[in-house]
Amino acid sequence: MNASAHVLPPVCIIGNGLIGGSLMRDLAKKGERVYGYTHSNAGARQAVADGFDVVTDLAALLARAEQDHALIVIAVPFDVVAEILDAIAEHAPSCGITDVVSVKGPVSAIVEKHGMLERYVGGHPMAGTESSGWGASHEGLFERAAWVVTYDYAVAADRVPEGWATLFTQVCRMASLVGAEAVPVSAAKHDEAVARVSHLPHVIAEGLSIVGDRGSTLAQSLAAGSFKGATRVAATQPSLVRNMCETNAEQLVGVLDEFIALLEEARDGLGAERPDMQHLAEAGHRAHTRMAARSGARRESVSPVRISSRPVMRVHPGGPGWVKQLQQIEAVGGRVEVF
Amino acid sequence: MNASAHVLPPVCIIGNGLIGGSLMRDLAKKGERVYGYTHSNAGARQAVADGFDVVTDLAALLARAEQDHALIVIAVPFDVVAEILDAIAEHAPSCGITDVVSVKGPVSAIVEKHGMLERYVGGHPMAGTESSGWGASHEGLFERAAWVVTYDYAVAADRVPEGWATLFTQVCRMASLVGAEAVPVSAAKHDEAVARVSHLPHVIAEGLSIVGDRGSTLAQSLAAGSFKGATRVAATQPSLVRNMCETNAEQLVGVLDEFIALLEEARDGLGAERPDMQHLAEAGHRAHTRMAARSGARRESVSPVRISSRPVMRVHPGGPGWVKQLQQIEAVGGRVEVF
The missing domain is CATH 3.40.50.720 (NAD(P)-binding Rossmann-like Domain)
Structure with a gap:
């Protein structure tokens, strides 16, 4: 040009x-x-x-x-x-x-x-x-x-x-x-994928912050890495979070339904006489391994290339x-x- | 001694x-x-x-x-x-x-x-x-x-x-x-607080990993900070996750119910004709601000003391x-x- x-x-x-x-x-x-x-x-x-x-x-x-x-x-x-x-x-x-x-x-x-x-x-x-x-x-x-x-x-x-x-x-x-x-x-595939890996994590961060906060000063005092990692993005301006979630509502609702169903299954297993969370723990770990195996560039590489x-x-x-x-x-x- | x-x-x-x-x-x-x-x-x-x-x-x-x-x-x-x-x-x-x-x-x-x-x-x-x-x-x-x-x-x-x-x-x-x-x-207060700030985040990490993984290679490729932060602890050995969650099942079930109710409310708002997530976004942000205001020691301090x-x-x-x-x-x- x-x-x-x-x-x-x-x-x-x-x-x-x-x-x-x-x-x-x-x-x-x-x-x-x-x-x-x-x-x-x-x-x-x-x-x-x-x-x-x-x-x-x-x-x-x-x-x-x-x-x-x-x-x-x-x-x-x-x-x-x-x-x-x-x-x-x-x-x-x-x-x-x-x-x-x-x-x-x-x-x-x-x-x-x-x-x-x-x-x-x-x-x-x-x-x-x-x-x-x-x-x-x-x-x-x-x-x-x-x-x-x-x-x-x-x-x-x-x-x-x-x-x-x-x-x-x-x-x-x-x-x-x-x-x-x-x-x-493609736009449609993008919107579904970001509902899974970006908008759902934002919804989770908001909800988990509320549940943690209900535990008051003691929960504040005991919150460590797992809580902080999962709630960090709840510091985002609420208007920005609303903007992305509400704009992608159709995709996000479907993904939220999937997530709620998994939590309900875990809840039922934990509520049983012999509490059991085997399925979620094992399937989650396998899924994490797959996601982590190739999530973006390898930051741990020490190669200058x-x-x-x-x-x-x-x-x-x-x-x-x-x-x-x-x-x-x-x-x-x-x-x-x-x- | x-x-x-x-x-x-x-x-x-x-x-x-x-x-x-x-x-x-x-x-x-x-x-x-x-x-x-x-x-x-x-x-x-x-x-x-x-x-x-x-x-x-x-x-x-x-x-x-x-x-x-x-x-x-x-x-x-x-x-x-x-x-x-x-x-x-x-x-x-x-x-x-x-x-x-x-x-x-x-x-x-x-x-x-x-x-x-x-x-x-x-x-x-x-x-x-x-x-x-x-x-x-x-x-x-x-x-x-x-x-x-x-x-x-x-x-x-x-x-x-x-x-x-x-x-x-x-x-x-x-x-x-x-x-x-x-x-x-006290033991009881501890068990409730860790259900909120540790065991629930572990359950979330497993579930979110599964929902992300269902998005296949594209979701893998697009996953960034919010996803990684919320799923990091899903790399934990499943047997250790089961051990803590199943052992604290009674407290965890109550906390999971609270969390699921928040997600369902958000889901209903997002599923409305005019998608609306105002309540969760604003309440979550306020809760995060309170939790972050005093969550452990101030790591950002540059004081040698x-x-x-x-x-x-x-x-x-x-x-x-x-x-x-x-x-x-x-x-x-x-x-x-x-x-």
Whole structure:
């Protein structure tokens, strides 16, 4: 898109919370051109004081993005996505768009309503902490994380426009630049998987915190690693937790039903005359072993060469058979390297 | 008990797994006299190779403990406690006894059956990892952890025998020596509190591992911090998880019912036409804030002076009103320093 040494076109980040802010820091560190918007005057002042190009005038920023042929990254809570898209339609009608929202089907649906599917590639970095806001953002947040990249549009399209393939390439390269691994996933499969491994853990953290707290100061005093590990994310702002869980409610309800059924079976076993939790303990341990055997990159490696435990496939977006290749990668939870 | 520089009488540890082994390492490092027993030849060989005095002849070891007026620490799984007490009755009829088993009511009941209550003070260090065995044991495991010390016997007794008060002092001093904080708790309150903050998290970890694993390789690939934090302890040996949960079944069933009710309420809210998880998200966040405000010592302190967030009371076991003092400490989840 330009003859400079930049890997990406200018990147325009809408929203500078934990994810948007951390992305901005990493891209700037890599020498990419990046600027952003936040609705909060205080947030913008903080970011500017830290040396970043962040403004509170969305229309002006999007006009700049349009002129720059920038890649727009939507990094706001789900309930603000529609109004951001309205503004993009008005002020940046030809920019490519991606997002980092934690549900993908509902975001796609809004994008479709805006008639913008042909210039949208969904994204979701599987990284975060219990903190939020620019103040919590930091370099390296995405290191070795999976960065989900959706490709439903390419599956549905008779012929994928070249612009869309280019956009897909840019999103994958952006993920890779900040140390993440691009994992191609359909929106529906993503939403089910994150209900299992992210939204359910958040619901659990809230519930377990309440049950622990009912044990009063003594329970506080005795709580150790297992409790703290399982409740850490209950420190997340309740509005953010609601946003992700309520937006993915359909998938989450199904997964909650599965989980409640397992707990009820354990409860019945424990309530028997001879308390018995054999099935849950053994099946849980086996499941944990499988999950841990290949959950992301191997952090324990001491090799200076980065080792990933996700299978990799090199793909040329737009090339022959590339959408089929993405489907093959998705089937094994693998990552894609674009060229 | 002796005129040497030792804080404790010789300590005889029965069982050299994660807890017993780590206790042995810490006591030896502090210059205390410590020796132990394990049923496993391989385990004994490993410990001896590491420079520790560990044997597989329980009768001989207990005879030595009896001669030494040693403090016996039972560090075996619950289902072996009765046979260890049989052996103690035969070979070490006058030693003081404590234990590190994760339930206290059921252990007390077995001790009572053996007619040994007057020489038993229950203990439970709130420390551990998902690993087990001598190979997992290490120095510093108990640093800043709560070490529960039960005192039901002193509450029930008309007059506490001096020997029992001395034993209580020794157990508190041992906890303190290895960096832990002695927290006096009645057996029943302990068992309810650990059902909330330890056994329920274990049940959750098993169930969540299963629900995640059903998401197959994609869920594996996307699982990040919230999932890993909540499932870490599912790596624990299933037999150990069963042992603690099944032994504390009565308390755990009540706590599981509370937790399931919270999940069902959330499920119903999420299943509504307008999905709503407001109550759980906000109540969970408030509960987390309270629990985190004072959960153990402040690890983030950079002060070289050790800071504990548990209120402390100095108590002289056997002195006037000391049992009442313990009850006051228990009411606030505080710690005791004995003198």
